[in-house]
Amino acid sequence: MGVRVIRKSVRRALSKSNLPGVDFTINPCTGCMHGCIYCYARSYCQKEVGENWGSIVIVKENILEILRKELRRRPSGRVVLSTMTDPYQPLERKEEITRRILEILLINGCKVGIQTKSDLVLRDLDLLVQNLNLVDVGFTITTLDKDFARKIEPHAHSPQRRVRAIEKLSEEGVRTWIFMGPVLPGTDEREIEEIVEIAGKTDSPLYYDKFRIKGFMKSGFAAEMADRAAKTDWKELSQRINKICEKYGVKAIPAFGGA
């Protein structure tokens, strides 16, 4: 995979957030090598990165130093890592920026939520288990079909690797959650049920969100999905998800307050 990595300085590390249950977000990079075809983040970043989604990543080279300064002002609340990029995308293996952000946040007593599609998070299991009262880890699982996942989330770890990672974290006592978002148009009841079952087994609440149609979904498979999403009765789908969650004793939470 040819990815251009650019290094740039930033002026801020933490961003205030209006998301429910999230006080701050921190994104180690702009851009994401996972290159999901539905990724909304591409609409909110520099034009060049958005237009070449998945093949340009800007590493925030001074983010650790800025974060340390910002934490001196003692901001309180839960910090989520990340919302606009995957904190454990492939370059993290070598860069270790996420690991160092995590260390800084935890040493300062911050609550940290991690959201990823990568089992590289298990590399940092030592930090997570030492701070069970501060951390939670969420995995995005949109499908369990390996081939379909490859089509829509081309460079992310397979759903099976994500499931094994969430099971491992849960066994180790780390609080976990699943984000089924976006709910892909055409996802059948059996598949939703299988995802909910994993949530049940790992004692994870299930956040879910509808497929949101964005301006960049103009061609190829993304356009097809957007077209199908426009014909989906979201209210009915949401009711079905809630019913399945009830059956498995899983807490269902519409992400973004269901908006």
Ligand code: SF4
């Ligand atoms: S892993 Fe997340 S941030 Fe990265 S491309 Fe996929 S949806 Fe976007």
